[in-house]
Amino acid sequence: MAINVIAEKCKGCQKCIKACPFNAITMEGKLAVIGPSCTSCGACVEVCPFDAIEKTDEAVHTADITAYHDVWVFAEQRDGQLMSVVIELLGEGRKLANEIGCQLCAILCGENVDDLTAELIAHGADKVYYANMPELKTYNTDAYTKTIYEAITKYKPEILLLGATHIGRDLGPCLAVKCGTGLTADCTKLDIDPEDKKLRQTRPAFGGNLMATIICPNHRPQMSTVRPGVMDKAEYDKNRKGEVIALTPTFKEGDIRTKVLEIVKSVTELVSLTDADIIVSGGAGLGGPEGFELLREFAKKLGGVVGASRAAVDSGWIDHAYQVGQTGTTVKPKLYFACGISGAIQHLAGMQNSGYIIAINKNENAPIFEIADYGIVGDLYKVIPAIMEELDK
Ligand SMILES: Cc1cc2nc3c(=O)[nH]c(=O)nc-3n(C[C@H](O)[C@H](O)[C@H](O)COP(=O)(O)OP(=O)(O)OC[C@H]3O[C@@H](n4cnc5c(N)ncnc54)[C@H](O)[C@@H]3O)c2cc1C
Known part of the structure; x- marks a missing residue:
């Protein structure tokens, strides 16, 4: 139609x-x-x-996709700091750009964040499209959508990657609707079809029970959001050279329908699971909220942070910000302790790429042992104090 x-x-x-x-x-x-x-x-x-x-009844309009080229990464910044997912997307974007044989670009919006352009180039961007405006100082759906949509219309990227952060999840769909293209949310894997060079976007489907690979054959850009912590970070080379292209969007009255009056940081934002090297996660096996006191003490001794399974979150023992898994945060620490966690597929989806996985579970047949590097069969209330005692020695 x-x-x-x-x-x-x-x-x-x-x-x-x-x-x-x-x-x-x-x-x-x-x-x-x-x-x-x-x-x-x-x-x-x-x-x-x-x-x-x-x-x-005319057939669905198919855009001329041949004019589109290059891989773009949305360089999300807050308070002048790039989000770590941007560096991960640059790492992944570089692989995609090499496979397609095109350039890797970043698109940056903000006010006086010029130093970030050098950071983006050092992490692999060949070009940085930079909109430096007071209206873009903090994220605003209308202002960011207009700026990036106009840049897409002018420069025509083939692929646009965004972090699946709160901002990326708001901005991505707005841009996709304006561009009349598709968006695959929460991708865990991206690759290029060797035959037609189209982007294959893989994400969990049907409650995580199977992985779906999605393509966007007739519209551009091909857009994906990717969860923080899933992709490997781009390497840093301060000698890399790149080009900065200024974007100069104009805003007239009515273009920006909302105003940021104040930014209040919630306590939950202080939970930085994605950056942690060591995570001690607790599940239903803790038996109650007091179990997290033990895990906090254990995590503190190890220099790590606490995480949780959804069962523990749903029981109201700990805030959702701590949840690891498909509907929580995806993590990749060097060391992941799963304490009283059975190892459901939705939990594994968020932590299976951890460096070392140590499972403590009193059921020797718990599925978590199938992916654990080290398994301890026993009651966590006996095992964890014993480990802490050894650490103290
Ligand atoms: C769409 C969808 C999305 C989901 N998203 C997520 C998600 O993001 N993250 C997530 O975690 N889950 C998610 N789930 C839920 C998931 O399917 C499981 O229900 C959940 O992970 C189970 O949590 P658990 O392992 O803590 O609890 P259980 O499966 O009940 O396991 C508890 C474990 O503790 C062990 N245990 C009991 N007592 C002790 C003790 N004293 N010492 C040692 N071990 C003990 C038991 O042997 C058992 O293995 C999702 C489900 C759906 C359908």
Whole structure:
């Protein structure tokens, strides 16, 4: 299906613009123009008083994808600091760009964060598209979407990668709708089809019970969000050279519909599972919230942090910010202790790439032992104090 505006009949009343739930219609003079984010829902057809909009059976519009090139990474920054997932995406983006034979670029929005352009180049970006504006100082959906959408329209990236952070998960879908393209969320693996050079985006599906590989064959850019902690970080080379291209978006009244009045950091943001070298996670086997006191003491001795399974979170023993797994955080510490955790596939999805996995479980047949490097069969309330005693010695 497609939506067409009959130019001779359109009077420029703009009723269709108000009716469109996808913000897909703009005015060119007195003529309504249907944009790429149109889903052919037909809301505009119904409200047009002049019968100037029609729904036709025309085949789905297929964009000219040959003009698109390069791999882009959204360089998410907060308070002038790049998020660690950006460095991971640059690492992955470099592999993809090499396979396709194109350039790796970063797109950076902010105010006076010029030093980050050098950091991005040192981590592998050949080009950095940089929008330096007061409106972009802190993340704002409208301002960031407009800036990046305009850059995409002008420079036409083939692939756009974003971190599956709160910001990436907000920005990604907005951009995908505006560009009229697809977005695969929460990818755990990306690779290039050797035959047609298209991006293969793999993510867990059906509750993590199988992995789905998704392609975006007819629209560009091919867009993915990737969870922090999944991909390997790009190498740093301060001698790398790259190009910085200034973006100069303009904002008129009404373009930015929300204003950031204050930023209040929640306590949960202080949990940095993705950066931790050592994680001591507890599950239903703890038997109650007091079990986390023991784990905190253990983690402190090891210089690590505490994590949790969903069963422990769902029981209300610990905040969701600590949850490791498919619907929690994906982690890759050097050392991961799974204490009283059975090893459900959804938990494994978030920690199986850890350097060393040590499982403590009183059931010798618990599936966690299948992926553990070291397994201790026993009651965690006896095993952990015994380990701590040894550490004290
Ligand atoms: C869509 C979906 C998404 C999900 N996302 C996640 C996710 O992100 N993260 C996640 O963790 N789960 C997730 N789950 C839930 C997951 O399927 C499991 O239910 C959950 O991981 C089980 O947690 P657990 O291992 O702590 O509890 P259980 O499976 O109940 O295991 C408890 C373990 O503790 C052991 N134990 C008991 N007492 C002791 C003791 N004193 N000492 C030593 N061992 C003891 C038992 O032998 C047992 O193996 C998800 C499920 C679905 C359907």
